[in-house]
Amino acid sequence: MQLVYSRPLLTVACLWVIGGAAALQLEHIGIPLIAALLAVALTASLWLLKIPARKPLSLILVLFTSFSYIQWYDERNHSSLGEEWADAEVNISGQIISPVTVDGDRASFTVKVREISALSPLNSQEASDTLSPMPHLREKMQVSIRLVKPSEQAKASQWNRGNEIKLAGKLLLPSGARNFGGFDYRSYMRFQHVHWQITEKGTERIVVTESKHWDRMTVLRWNDQFRARLAGVLDGLFPDNQAGYMKGMLVGLREDLDPEQFQQFSQLGLTHILAISGLHVAVFTGAILTVLGWLGLTRETKLLIAILLLPFYIVVTGSAPSVVRAGIMAMMALYAARANKLKDGLSLVSLVGLLMIVWNPYYLVNVSFQLSFLVTIGLIVGVPRLNAFLPNRYPALSGALSVTLVAQAASFPLSVYYFNQFSLLSWLANFIVVPVVSLAVIPLGFVSLVIGSLWSTVGQWPAWVVVRINDLCFGLVDWLDGWRSFHLIWPSPSIWWMLAYYGLWAAIMIQANRVRQRRREANGPMLTVEPGTSEISHRRRLYALSAVLLLLLLYGYSPDFWKREGVIQFLDVGQGDSILIRTPEHRHILIDGGGTMRFSKPGEEWKQRSRPYEVGERLVVPLLKQRGVHRLDWLIISHADTDHIGGLQAVIEQIPVDRLLFNGSLKDNEGTRKLFQTALDKNIPMYAAEAGQNIPLDRYSALYLLYPDHKKDEGVSYSAEQNEHSVVFMLDMYQARVLFTGDVEKLGEYDILHSLKESRLGPHSGIDGAALEERLRPVDVLKVAHHGSKTSTTEQWLDYWQPHHAVISAGVNNPYRHPSPVVVERLESRGVNLFRTDLQGEVQMIIRKQGYRFRTMLQ
Incomplete structure (x- = not known):
């Protein structure tokens, strides 16, 4: 208790965080703001009147104040539009309040909408009355424009923050999470005070004009243009493979960072180098004080100038929570040093954190804010104590080691919670790279940027040195990243x-x-x-x-180590298939990985985005890591169509795979060739599936392959049409039977049924088809083939297997209109309980000895 009362700022900050976290987690209970103000007044009265027991009472009042204030703040964050506006065509007018990002055929930005009206009401007079115009709206909306020709790309590139805009488009609610533990875009946007998206194709219905008023957006537009000019200088000073890296480090612009390079830094716990944070603020402040010292200025003048320049640095580098925290702390510390009243660091960081959360309570859920403060507090508390146990023969070396180890220990839980990975070599990478970056790359980078802005030729001299140092750092990072056995995958902790x-x-x-x-x-x-x-x-x-x-x-x-239940997870990957199986003894099998279909024509290269959405990298791999899939015992590729195989490239690059099973047929395209070449490079054993094979997974689970039926000497073939070669197999787990069908079509279904009825399954399998038939049917769950297309799931197929439940994996509003109403009617007429990922999101089947149950992400 002595620590609690001896550091009041630290105590108040901790209680404020606890109360705020509870406020954001629990439902609103309607505490008015006046209650929080009264609690503040009561707390002040306790101390002014020196009432006994004021200390513990104050702690309770701080908790109550934080809880009620942040609930009040959160309750006010709602849209003025009701959900009846969803999917309406609307006209809006307002002001662009964010930088305009043009990436390939997409332009995106945020608009403060002042007026909105329905362009074409929703098919009824009632809807027309409901969607009455709202002329005095003040609400932020995210706008996404799909550009249809190169001239529109050039046009959108001229739009800036602060411009007035009128546009017509479709109003949408941001999508929520569709998989358990998946990214919730709607919640993310809500924390940005954005509740709606507007989409439009082309720029014909968009009018953008210069604002006639001088306001805050005008200043921010100038800042955007200034940052863009600095980025252009760095593009001229550094090669393509380093320009994005230096822009992220010096200006806070990370859009051009190489994805593979970012992945390497992320796996080694070095992403803090790429985001402007305390390290960069410290280097900037030190450089300013050093230069001012060379000019012979007094101590007080140097400190004052540094204080005045820090807000400029915060704004120019993007004002991320980490740089705001570091900048405010630096300004307070410089002011205290100037007044010779420098206080302890814990109180200072507590005050800064408290001010930031009061200003914007949503900082509490910002990963940059969380990591920044936790690491800072860890360094303040832990480094002196760890230094006391390290030998003092080389103080600089001991200090660097203690900073590295403490920062790693402090950030570890949040790192595995958000990123689900940790490298045992992270401490070594940080120990070597961080000093080099802080002592050489950032200072020389600043020098080259400043000089290069004035005289490009001279600016290239320090840039040349930075390029050489970066090459060495990149080589070291690449070498350390190559030690894949040191990279651990962690499930998200509680x-x-x-x-x-x-x-x-x-x-x-x-x-x-x-x-x-x-x-x-x-x-x-x-x-x-x-x-x-x-x-x-x-x-x-x-x-x-x-x-x-x-x-x-x-x-x-391994939090689930003692659980002895199996789980079949039908992931919602849009229009595609991806199924993760965890057996009772924790074997992991991934069936397909989804994939994004892309259709491009010659001459449309301008549409290519710098980092197009890839379902394996953005969805499948994060879900596997989050769920603690340390390695895949089997990777099963049902067939080589893009909507099944496309996402597996990221999987095979980031998740260790023990064995790969495919249909024995390849598709002659770049994606398939790259995937199988990567598997060869990683020495992953590959097996061609053949009807009649039995693959035991653990004591409670086994796979029985039913299709395709190859000839013994047929070998691997090439086929453009892959559906009819899909791997079809039965999973038997705790006596529950699940039939997986890929995209097999009518002919394949007929061949399987014929083989079973004729008591043969595989020409050289030696397995009695009749005995297998009796053991495996009726099935508990049928994974409906080809996303519910009418080319599969015939009446004979359903009558034979007699499934109790069925799962259809299909994308929301997919262009193929899957599933077919004919197939849905066939299933329903037989009393089959149907699950659909397009309607219910991820579908999970939890299997125990006593039976099984289902749960879905969406109701």
Whole structure:
């Protein structure tokens, strides 16, 4: 309790965070703002009147104030439009309030809408009355324009923040999460105070004009243009493979960063280098003070100029939460140093955090804010204590090592929570790369940027040095990233696990300090009573706490280790298939990986986006990591069509794969060739599926392959039409039977039924088809073939297998209009319980010894 009362700012900040987190997690209970103000007044009265028990009462009032204030703030964050506006064609007018991003055939930006009206009401007079014009609206909306010709791309590139805009388009609600634990775009946008999207094709119905008024947006537009000019300078100073890296590091622009390079830095825990944060603010402040010192200015003048320049730096680098935190802290520290009133760092960081959360409570859910403050607090608290245990022979080396280790330990829970990966080499990468970046790359990068803005030729001299250093750093990162066995995949931990982690570290630090203190007393001039016994007791406690921490880490790495249930997860990947199976003994099998269909014609290269959406990288891999898939025991490719195989490139690059099973047929295109070449490069054994094979997975699960039926010496073939070669197999798990069908069509269904009825399955399998038939049907679940297309799922197929449940994987509003009403009617007429990913999102089947149950992401 002494710590609680001795650092009031730290205590208030912690309580404010706890109250705010509870406020955002729990439903609104309607506490008015006046209640929070009264709580503040009551707290002040307790201290002014020196009322007994004012300290514990104040703690309770701070919690109440935070909870009620942040709930009040969150409750006010709602749209003025009702959900009846969804999918309406609308006219809007307003002002562009964000930079306009033009990427290939898409332009996107945010608009502060002042007026909105329905362009074509929703097919009824009632809808027309409901969607009455709203002339005095003040609401942010996200706009996405699909450009249809190169001239529109050039036109959109001229739009700027602050411009007035009128447009017609379709009003949409942002999409929510469609998979368990998936990214919730609607929630993300809500925390940006955005509740609607507007989409439009082409720019014919868009009118953009210059604003006639000078306002805050005008200043921000100038800042956007200034940042763009700085980015252009860096483009001229650095080669293509480094320009994006330097723009992210010096100007805060990360759009041009190489995705593969970012992936390498991310896997090694080096992304903080790429985001403007305390490191960059410290280097900037140090450089300013150094230059001003060369000019012979007094200490007070140097500090004042640095304080005045820091807000400029914050704005120019993009005002991310991490740089705002570091900038405000730096300004406060410089002011305190100038007034010779420099206080302790914990109180300073607590005050800054408190001010930021009061200003914008949604900083609480911002990963940049969370990591920035946790690491800063960790460094303030942990580095001095760790330095006391390290040898002092090389202070600079010991200091760098302690900073690296403490930063790694402090950021670890949030890193695995948000990114689901951790490299055992991360500390080494940070220990080597961070000092090089902070002492050489950033300072010389600033020098080259400043000089290059004035005289490009001279600016290339320091840039040349930076390029050489970057090459060495990139080579080191690439080499360390190549040690794939050191990259660990972590499932997202619970909040309680993270609290236990920090609590144990705090207890270990306290106990280690006691051990050190006892050792000092034992070696000092004054003898204590039984110093050896006391030191041993404290050491035992330290060892016990360390053992508990190790057990906690092991549990966090495999939290489901003791569960003996199987789970079949039909992921919602849009128009495609991807199914993850976890057996009772934790074998993981991935069937297909979805894929994004792209149709391009010669001459349309301008439409290519810098980083097009790729379902494997953006959806499948993050879900696998989040769910703790450390490796895939089997990767099954039902067939080589893009909507099944497209997302697997990212999977095979980032997730270890033990075995690959495919249909024995390849499609002659770039995606298939690249995927199988990657598998060969990684020495992944590949097997061609053949009817009659039995693949045991664990004691409770096995696969029975039913199709395709190859000849023994047929070998791998090429086929443009892949559906009819789909791998069809039965999964038997705890006596539950699930039939997976890929995109097999009528002919394949007929061949399978014929083989089973004729008591043959595979020409050289030696398996009795009749016995297998009796064992495997009726099936509990049928994965409906070809997304519910009418080319599959015949009446004979359904009558034979007699499924109790069926799952159709199809995209929302897909252009093929899958599933076919004919197939849906066939299933419903037979009493089959139907699940659809286009309507219900991800579908999960949880299988236990006692039976199975289903759950869906959407109701």
